[in-house]
């Protein structure tokens with residue numbers, strides 16, 4: 001189950017704190033109660049959310065999803081990506097498991113923001129792929145960082161994580177920020193005619209471990 005290639009490092013205590021643990025409350029949902037903890041970035045007031053299920057303080061191997069905001073799919077039901085489904089499946093997993101954390105990070109459009117993501121979509125309608133469109137707009141493929149996620153996990157007392165992701169860069173990003181990743185839990189993705197090229201591009205260009213077809217199946221645990 002565990003990915004032996006995943007580097008293991010001890011958590012580091014950063015001297016500068018980026019976040020304030022601002023507020024928290026239990027929120028009832030169709031899946032059960034989610035402990036909703038809001039963190040505020042000190043430098044700009046931006047708010048990020050941790051949805052916590054069960055006891056995670058001091059725990060090892062906590063199932064964690066580090067999820068980046070995607071207004072178009074999560075609120076409007078866009079079929080151009082797989083974000084909404086991945087969020088849903090992660091919430092299913094942690095609530096059914098009775099323990100886990102879903103971090104909801106406000107880094108829309110892989111960090112370029114909503115307006116620029118829609119500009120990128122307009123370029124994609126002209127034939128550019130998701131990364132080419134970012135570059136045409138003067139952005140790198142992925143502008144996200146994982147320092148905020150790492151600090152949120154540290155403030156929640158999580159000692160190591162089982163990360164729900166298909167993105168190897170996300171694993172590397174968290175490890176680099178001092179969060180030990182014990183193993184990867186694959187996030188199953190359904191494709192549709194609107195997102196299949198996007199998913200293939202992520203697999204080919206940034207090594208996303210996406211199982212698009214039955215023959216891609218492996219034996220690791222799956223979310224969903």
Ligand SMILES: Nc1nc2c(ncn2[C@@H]2O[C@H](COP(=O)(O)OP(=O)(O)OP(=O)(O)O)[C@@H](O)[C@H]2O)c(=O)[nH]1
Nearest residue numbers: 067068069070081107108109110120130165166167
């Ligand atoms: N710039 C840009 N961002 C996109 C596009 N499609 C989706 N996104 C954004 O990509 C991000 C998806 O992030 P994640 O859900 O963390 O997904 P991921 O990096 O593929 O990794 P995993 O889902 O963990 O495997 C969200 O912020 C979306 O808004 C696109 O075509 N262009």
Ligand SMILES: [Zn+2]
Nearest residue numbers: 070073081083
């Ligand atoms: Zn999306």
